[in-house]
Amino acid sequence: MPFYHQLGKIPHKRHTQFRKPDGSLYYEQLFGTIGFDGMYANLYHEQRPTQVKEILGRKNVSPKIADANNIKSYRFKGFQVKPEADYLESRKTVLTNADCSIILAAPQESTEDYFYKNADADELIFIHKGSGKLRTLLGNLDFKYGDYLLIPRGIIYKIDFDTTDNRLFIVESRRPIYTPKRYRNYFGQLLEHSPFCERDLRRPQELETYNESGDFLIKLKKQDEVIDMVYASHPFDVVGYDGYNYPYTFSIHDFEPITGRVHQPPPVHQTFETDAFVVCSFCPRIYDYHPESIPAPYNHSNIDSDEVLYYVDGDFMSRNDIEAGHISLHPAGIPHGPHPGATERSIGKTQTEELAVMVDTFKPLQITEEGLAIADDSYYKSWLE
Ligand SMILES: [Fe+2]
Numbered sequence: 001m002p003f004y005h006q007l008g009k010i011p012h013k014r015h016t017q018f019r020k021p022d023g024s025l026y027y028e029q030l031f032g033t034i035g036f037d038g039m040y041a042n043l044y045h046e047q048r049p050t051q052v053k054e055i056l057g058r059k060n061v062s063p064k065i066a067d068a069n070n071i072k073s074y075r076f077k078g079f080q081v082k083p084e085a086d087y088l089e090s091r092k093t094v095l096t097n098a099d100c101s102i103i104l105a106a107p108q109e110s111t112e113d114y115f116y117k118n119a120d121a122d123e124l125i126f127i128h129k130g131s132g133k134l135r136t137l138l139g140n141l142d143f144k145y146g147d148y149l150l151i152p153r154g155i156i157y158k159i160d161f162d163t164t165d166n167r168l169f170i171v172e173s174r175r176p177i178y179t180p181k182r183y184r185n186y187f188g189q190l191l192e193h194s195p196f197c198e199r200d201l202r203r204p205q206e207l208e209t210y211n212e213s214g215d216f217l218i219k220l221k222k223q224d225e226v227i228d229m230v231y232a233s234h235p236f237d238v239v240g241y242d243g244y245n246y247p248y249t250f251s252i253h254d255f256e257p258i259t260g261r262v263h264q265p266p267p268v269h270q271t272f273e274t275d276a277f278v279v280c281s282f283c284p285r286i287y288d289y290h291p292e293s294i295p296a297p298y299n300h301s302n303i304d305s306d307e308v309l310y311y312v313d314g315d316f317m318s319r320n321d322i323e324a325g326h327i328s329l330h331p332a333g334i335p336h337g338p339h340p341g342a343t344e345r346s347i348g349k350t351q352t353e354e355l356a357v358m359v360d361t362f363k364p365l366q367i368t369e370e371g372l373a374i375a376d377d378s379y380y381k382s383w384l385e
Pocket of ligand 1: 300336
């Protein structure tokens with residue numbers, strides 16, 4: 001997160017004595033990223049954050065690849081992913097490459113018995129259905145329909161759901177996820193032409209602190225294994241922290257669309273960036289207002305990026321037979337465009353209610369077995385008249 005945040009109590013100066021009421025020291029932890037070059041936070045724990053008690057076991061969770069060199073356009077029916085009780089078990093990787101994974105999940109239950117820590121990747125969780133509370137060692141964040149939750153790698157968390165009906169679209173990124181640099185000034189402040197500003201990014205305001213000893217299970221994901229580690233102190237024992245490295249949320253409904261007289265290119269929808277992919281938000285907006293404009297997109301050749309579009313709500317004007325929860329994949333190397341009839345259908349329309357999340361990856365995505373299980377294998381021929 002490119003701006004400073006402080007929560008709880010911290011000493012006046014870093015790396016100095018910070019004492020508890022009984023006179024003993026709090027345990028300081030520097031939580032850095034990209035070595036000592038990236039964003040970081042300084043945390044103050046009740047107990048040592050290093051007290052590993054046992055390493056119980058490990059499970060390989062690497063996705064099984066069905067097609068490593070895909071050239072087909074696909075439609076995936078995301079709501080066909082079956083709900084599962086456990087949060088981690090419910091996460092199904094449908095597309096993946098060396099930089100990121102696209103995951104669908106329909107968890108029914110909150111995480112009760114364990115904490116989760118992804119040491120491999122930042123997690124961007126889009127809430128399609130459901131509401132609840134993300135609980136982390138750096139504070140809590142309420143979430144609801146339309147929220148992006150951005151959890152930087154290594155942040156220990158639990159997730160509480162209000163009901164059993166939840167649908168999540170998750171991007172796991174091995175590259176750090178930031179807001180677009182072109183929308184920030186030299187000082188990191190979001191500029192006037194940014195489609196969102198600092199007020200739209202919600203930071204943790206509620207810190208849960210437990211000074212407890214015992215057996216605390218952290219399921220840690222590293223190199224595509226989930227390792228069960230037992231710690232001797234409660235992971236949420238932070239009394240305060242400050243810095244730039246913390247989780248936050250942003251609602252897609254707070255994205256202010258950029259519109260024009262003629263069709264605007266996808267970068268106007270960009271919401272997040274990495275050096276390996278971008279994430280865009282397609283939100284309800286007025287259509288292009290040139291008297292002869294064509295609101296539907298033109299055919300385009302994304303020669304060097306795979307395009308993933310996750311359909312959330314509204315009507316999807318450029319596609320026939322697309323419903324909420326579907327994912328379209330248009331792979332690099334071949335052009336794609338509106339379905340037959342969609343261009344004419346769009347002329348004269350003045351606005352759209354579409355809501356969708358797009359992920360454009362710079363390396364090709366591989367199709368997993370979980371993806372193939374919910375795929376429409378005939379979609380790649382859907383432009384034939
Ligand atoms: Fe496209």
